[in-house]
Amino acid sequence: MKRRDALKVLGSSAALVTVLPVLASGKKLALRLDKAEKLREVGGSVLLKIKDKDVLFIRTGEEVIRALDPLCPHKQCTVKYDPGQDLIICPCHGSTYTTAGKLLKGPATKSLTAFEATLSGDRIIFSMD
């Protein structure tokens, strides 16, 4: 696949990116920050398509990055991060979550699925398990 193809925006508005497995562990993946420029600043977020799944990344601190499954457990709408409120909100029926994915307000009855993610230099190391 050509680089231009890998970066094209898909129907879900998630950008398709290429990630590399971290050599020490087959389950962990590495995403270079130059593939997700919005995550260089605290408060930045980006929705990326990785291995056929959407992943919402949010930079919540200098050293803190969150990676979440953006599908709302209520009726599967794609949630969005609101940096003004520092909350994740579902545009369909208003379910509200912390940036760690914890449910604050329904109608959803479950929290978002959060993935392990850490910053390591210019890379995000994360898993999707």
Ligand code: FES
């Ligand atoms: S689909 Fe998210 S609140 Fe209904």
